[in-house]
Amino acid sequence: MNKRTFLKTSSVLAAGVAFPQLFSCKEKMPPRTNWAGNLTYSTDNLYTPKTVAELQETIKKVKKVRGLGTKHCFNKIADSTENQISTAEFNKIISLDKDKNTVTVESGIKYGELCKYLDDNGYALFNLASLPHISVAGACATATHGSGIKNGNLASTVVALEFVNGKGEIVNLSKEKDGDEFGMAVVNLGALGIVTKITLALQPTFQMKQIVYQNLPMAALEKDFEAIMSIGYSVSLFTDWKNKNISEVWIKSKAEDIKEIAPEFYGAKIATKNLHPIEALDAINCTEQMGVAGPWYERMPHFKMGFTPSSGKELQSEFFIPFENAYAGLMAIEQLNEKVSPHLFITEVRAIAGDELPMSPMYKKTCVAFHFTWKQETEEVLKVLPFIEEALAPFNPRPHWGKIFTLKPSVLQSRIEKLADFKTLMTKHDPEGKFRNEFIDLNLFGA
Structure with a gap:
């Protein structure tokens, strides 16, 4: 099977939501891909309604359809073999x-x-x-x-x-x-x-400052993981899983909470220039660092609002486990460093508060997330993912819905507490299954 055929048929890879062509009706178009280019969508039929009435009419006349947003998913969640509907005109x-x-x-x-x-x-x-x-x-x-x-x-x-x-x-x-x-x-x-x-x-509204430290020993996380992840409004750890080292710590805090900037942080040293999460890359498109105050929306993301990323030659995976298992999960992945590092650009470690949304991976529990930005080496990444999923298995990991994973459907389903209720809601609002596709059928209904 060649790479193109594999990407069009794989049940776990090929992705997301697409930059829409601004047509008010269905158009025949050249093949469309997701942001990363790892998926060619399985249909040429794209609708871009401009009003709710047009959207209703479109949904009523098609047998199968999926919605498209901004094509940043990496699996087949938004793909369809028949029709897709873009929300590009719903932008006000x-x-x-x-x-x-x-x-x-x-x-x-x-x-x-x-x-x-x-x-x-x-x-x-x-x-x-x-x-x-x-x-x-x-x-x-x-x-x-x-x-x-x-x-x-x-x-x-x-x-x-x-x-x-x-x-x-x-x-x-x-x-x-x-x-x-x-x-x-x-x-x-x-x-x-x-x-x-x-x-x-x-x-x-509030002002925010962003401070970056370099080279935090992973050992510092054993006793102080929660303290480190709580030091700012938002904290991200970046690692390539080499030398048991966190290469960068990004701390985003409300400006009023920063009285002074310490030169060291749990053994890490303050950065002396703006950095990209992947240190070797130019930080020109990253949000301002160095403790310079600015509006919340110019600090909270990693990348600038005015910069639209070009197609990224990468793949992404992400897994969530309960926060109390954070360090154990980190060490479980670290044991796989020789399998992971050769195919990786960077891993980001983040914490997210629990919520009351049953289909969310953070349902009723604060989680730590391990986000992998992979080189676009599809076959190799698909071979590595089962090792990561198995290493995290004692902590019942949930994957990000829009990224690549290989968990067996039965295992994933067993970790969704209210899946039966969600299926009931699907039947209520979509009794003919118009919005079901391969991704939904496999992961929510597959054996």
Whole structure:
């Protein structure tokens, strides 16, 4: 089997959500790929409705369909062999409620397009992912996250959402009125319908500083993992699994909380220039470091809002385990350093607060996340992943819904406490299974 055939047929690889062509109706197009280029989508049929009415009409007339956002997934979660619907035209800010401290936006808007508006109006989001170029609905549907032991994933700030279900009906759910059904629908994997708008909780705007340290011995994490991950508003550890070393520690803090910058941090030394997470790469597109204050949205991501990343020749995987197992999980992966390092660009270690969203990997538990940015060596990565999954098995790891994993469906399903309830909700809103695809069928229903 050649590489192209493998990527089109693999049940665990080939990815995500696509930069849409701005057509108001279906168009015949050249083959489209995800951001990383590791997937060619399985259909040429892409719809880009401009109104909810057009979206309803499209959903009613097709037999099978999946939604597309900004193509930053690395597996087949958004793929379809028949039809895809882009939310590119659903990209507006609808309203800002200063009484309830919420903002309502259309689903396809990118975080980078929303943040300055919020800041100009005195508000901030609670968290951002490392890239600000992803759509709000896509990020929430897959429980995408930033970092911070007290910060939930991006979906945890959703307080209301609207979607068009498999019957073409407009459905509105809110945290206040719809309780369990709402919570079940937020991290929806695109399996209930196409989200059209989302309401997010806000906090007052703030200034932020980012400080980077280099070469933290992994041994320092054995007794002080929680203290290290709690030192800032958001903390990220980067390692290539060589020499039992954390190559970089990125600490993002509210400016008011930084009184002075220490030259050392648990044995790590303060960086003397801006750094890329992969030290050998130019940091020009990374957010400002060196303790320079700036708006929250210009510090919380790792990469600048104004910089749109080109197709990244990489693959990504990520696994979540309970935070209390963080150091044990770290050491379990470290034992695999000779298998992992040759195929790796970098691993990022983050903490994420627990939430009340049943399909989220952080459901009811604060987690540590091990995020692997791989070289685009598909066959080799697929061989390494089972070793990582097995090493973390004592801690019941959950994968990121939008990244590459090889867990057996039965094992994954056993780790989703309320999977039966989610399937019931799928039947309610999509009785004909229009939004089911290979990824959903395999991972939620497969043996």
